[in-house]
Amino acid sequence: MSFYEDIAAGLDAVDIESRAGGGVLFVPITPELEIQFVEIDPVIPAASVYIAAADIEDDDDDFNAALVAVVFSAEEAVDAVSRHIATDRVVTLLKDLIDGYDERIGDLDFSQDEEDTNIVRAEVGGHSAIVVTAEVEDNEPLAYISFISMPDEEGEGEVLDLGVFRDFDKLFDVISLAADCADSWEEQLLPIDDGADFPLSES
Structure with missing residues (x-):
């Protein structure tokens, strides 16, 4: 399997959805945010991890995805996604308490x-x-x-x-x-x- 397929299988095992397209693996975190995996090297393997706003038009020059990590295994990729999902839940909780x-x-x-x-x-x-x-x-x-x-x-x-x-x-x-x-x-x-x-x- 390709690196993307390994990552997708690992995410699926913990009930996290993902989709591939245009050489990128997309993982929704919230309706507004998603994680993007962009493969760097298929042999090592290695992929850059970005946080990006969901549903951004391809020609939107005002937005740049933020590089947050580089992963070298499907396990590291799943760990990165789980950590960001958990962080978002914490931020949401704090906001709900304050609001x-x-x-x-x-x-x-x-x-x-x-x-x-x-x-x-x-x-x-x-x-x-x-x-x-x-x-x-x-x-x-x-x-x-x-x-x-x-x-x-x-x-x-x-x-x-x-x-x-x-x-x-x-x-x-x-x-x-x-x-x-x-x-x-x-x-x-x-x-x-x-x-x-x-x-x-x-x-």
């Missing part, structure tokens, strides 16, 4: 962290925040969520870890629940002294 169009988080105002753009937070309750960190790990999009209560602005605050989610729809349910429980959780979260002695119950 707040989903009715489950309509009352929350998420803002992006100034130092780490993969972190967003929304103030809830009297002195707390819901914090979501979205990342790509092993080519999978993940979201970490925590509830942070800071009754004292000078203190470190109390952190309630709410888990890691691959299912972003369930993540929105959890965010909604956390917002509803904010006042109650603030009352129940207490500082824990790691050096404190706790009495042992007698048997």
Whole structure:
């Protein structure tokens, strides 16, 4: 098989569609973006990997595909596509949280962290925040969520870890629940002294 056929077979094995045409292998990521593989050497083999806008006319001189990688095996090609798809899902999640169009988080105002753009937070309750960190790990999009209560602005605050989610729809349910429980959780979260002695119950 040709290099394109090897890549296409690898993508098909993980349920990712592709199509070949004009010496290029096209892989849609979103309705707006696609990955393009352009073979450099059929013997090594090697192919350049580009990110490009989908449905661009061939004579559109105002757009240039961006070179993002060079791959030397079908496995590397599949890995590159999976990574970009996961990255797009993370970007979409962060945008959805900030825009707040989903009715489950309509009352929350998420803002992006100034130092780490993969972190967003929304103030809830009297002195707390819901914090979501979205990342790509092993080519999978993940979201970490925590509830942070800071009754004292000078203190470190109390952190309630709410888990890691691959299912972003369930993540929105959890965010909604956390917002509803904010006042109650603030009352129940207490500082824990790691050096404190706790009495042992007698048997």
